[in-house]
Amino acid sequence: MKSYIVGGAVRDALLGAPVNDHDWVVVGATPQEMIDAGYKPVGADFPVFLHPQTREEYALARTERKTAPGYHGFTFHADPSVTLEQDLARRDLTINAMAQEADGTLVDPFGGRDDLRRKILRHVSPAFAEDPVRILRLARFAARFGDFTVAPETQALMRAMVEAGEVDALVPERVWQELSRGLMEAHPARMFEVLRGCGALARLLPEVDRLWGVPQPPAHHPEVDTGVHLMMVLQMSARLAAPLTVRFACLCHDLGKGTTPAEMLPRHIQHEQRSVELLRELCARLRVPVDCRELAEVVAREHGNVHRSEEFGAKPLMRLLERCDALRRPDRFEEMLFACECDARGRLGMEEQAYPQRARLRRALELARSVDSAAVAAQAAERGLQGPAIGAEIHTARVQAIAEGL
Incomplete structure (x- = not known):
């Protein structure tokens, strides 16, 4: 019976990043031997135990086999004969398939340390293709490590998975879980670039995917392309350390521009209402939490009015406050202003531009209250x-x- 630190703790230590918790793999033990040693069983699908003192998770080394489409379709096998290398081989990326012995010795059978040095996200084995969640996880790691690239063979494998329909088997809750975590990383735009690059974005978020290639008036949007603008807005939300609600609102604020009739381009008259309708469909499909959905809807509907609010007198300002339910929900109104600032500054050459609308509307609400x-x-x-x-x-x-x- 031997224990190894595995996965993210090993990766982050090699990167010099903080390590907040440890996951362990145990080789050469049975579930009963773990229980006899004082470990508490907690795994529903496969043997995972909590250490009696540290409460860290210890999982028995295991292998897995694909039995059905989607990420639920697996059977697991764990017994004392499963080796550490067999356990690591079932993991997603080489940078996550390393282990460390108690004396600090690194176990790296798949070249994870070299890929860390070269800043490459690479799948461990063809088994990557058996679990579509791994596409989302890789995209999330791209959002965390913004200067990492995806290995060409991994990119090709992900595209083949999408074409085979594996992504279509993902359940909404798991899609939202990974998307929301990726939105909170330092480089959220990278997540969507990776998903778009393999075709997964068109399957999961077609409302977002269709924004690329849609032009906007260059006088207001020097970056012109709506998809490019969206990524700049997301990056601004990360730069300003926005909460998830604000980042999700930034993601969805311009969905309606993807359905603007060709004869109206590059103008997008009444895109706000179309954005709200598409947003509602997206949120229902992915079962987005209420707080994220409600803020995103207000931002999609009103961001243009917020941008123009410097021109408003007292009456239109009060009507705007009422439409946003600002008097009853001032905290949400503040988050709406935050998202609107990200939108305004998420444009080419305007990243450092002041956004006085935020302070003026804040003051208007204070006066009304x-x-x-x-x-x-x-x-x-x-x-x-x-x-x-x-x-x-x-x-x-x-x-x-x-x-x-x-």
């Missing part, structure tokens, strides 16, 4: 007003506060 709506309502009621008429009085008082304050 400063109105004592209860007092206004009471005064209106004393004058005999009821229902909507009282609401109109409160609205007018807020417009006046904005006008005076700005």
